[in-house]
Amino acid sequence: MTTRLISDLGGLPAGSIDRSEHEPTMTERRIDAMMILLRAKPRSFWVSDENRRTIESLEPTTYAESAYYERWVLAMKSLLLEKGILTEAELDEKVSEVRSRKQLAKI
Amino acid sequence: MNSHTTDHEHGHDHTVFQKDITEPKEDWEFLEIAIRELLIEKNVLSAREIQDEIEAWEKKNPEKGAEIIARSWVDDDFKNRLLSDGNKAVAELGFTVESLKLVALENTDELHHMVVCTLCSCYPRTLLGVPPLWYKSREYRSRAVREPRAVLREFGTTIPDSVEIRVVDSTADCRYLVIPRRPANTEKMSEAELVKLITRDSMIGTAEALDQHGQRS
Structure with a gap:
């Protein structure tokens, strides 16, 4: 028996299909927009196969538990690092800055 | 970020941005x-x-896809061109599906096509808009290839057992567009009227086109 890739869902047992829709949140829209812009001309930083490769190489638990656009933003992060557009250090610093700024705003 | 700080003079409803x-x-x-x-x-x-x-x-939105299907219903030559080279045929109508192979599949009285992307969520976005959430769900991706008739029944679509069902699996490089069967008694309808019968789901193959009155058959 070969091991399935985490993304290889075809034919597996699964429950009924939830056909409800929700309006995409602004976070989801922005992720989608950035993904399109970074991939499209004139930037062409990566092709869709690379995008898929990064999604498929997420940790199996992350893949299974994360929301659709959560996978996208994680893939976008690894591609931006891989292509040298952003560095891990600056991104880490920015994330903690954003986090403390947002938490401060709540007080 | 607050979307409401920009000057919105175009008067449409932005209530959805409230979520931000x-x-x-x-x-x-x-x-x-x-x-x-x-x-x-x-x-x-x-x-x-x-x-x-x-x-x-x-x-x-799925409007572009519907225009392509309506044209294929009224123009057999166009339909044949669409079936033999999807990209070239849709370009005639001014649509480009960049760097992807577009394959059109015709539903008939003997054969029904249904599209899935088992590995992710590949979808002909340029023609059909943003995919519905269920298309990206684990459940649809898993089950479409194993029990398509059961999935279709959940969608309220009953395909007679005598009709073969063919499920096609999209890839990053290849997208499918289903040409649903043209409903009966629509011979006198204009292309613009036909467009209204062609739903998103009928082009994914999880439904048939609406009937001549615009109702689900």
Whole structure:
């Protein structure tokens, strides 16, 4: 028996299909927009196969538990690092800055 | 970021942006903000471009796909060109499906096609807009290839047992567009009227086109 890739869902047992829709949140829209812009001309930083490769190489638990656009933003992060557009250090610093700024705003 | 600070003089309803007021809670929401701010600071992207792209989302819908199908219903030569080379045929109507192979599949009285992307969520976005959430769900992706008739029944679509069902699996490089069967008694309808009968789901193959009255048959 070969091991399935985490993304290889075809034919597996699964429950009924939830056909409800929700309006995409602004976070989801922005992720989608950035993904399109970074991939499209004139930037062409990566092709869709690379995008898929990064999604498929997420940790199996992350893949299974994360929301659709959560996978996208994680893939976008690894591609931006891989292509040298952003560095891990600056991104880490920015994330903690954003986090403390947002938490401060709540007080 | 507050979308309401920009000058919105175009008068459409932006209530959906209200959701943005919700503060980010999850790690990935903070990550999105961090990536965006850095890309803007480093002049990789501009805030304007991101906003324009977001607004373009709202204009994405299955209308283009429906125009292509309606043309194929009224023009057999066009339908044949669409079936032999999807990209070339849709270009005649001014649509481009960039760097992807577009394959049109015709539903008949003997054969029904249904599209899935078992590995991710590949979808002909340029023609059909943003995919519905169920198309991206684990359940649809898993079951469509194993028990398509059961899935179709859940969608309220009953295909007689005598009709073969063929499920096609999209890839990153190849997208499918189903040509649903033209409903009966529509011979006198104009192309523009026919467009209204062609739903998103009928082009994914999880439904048939609406009947001549615009109702689900």
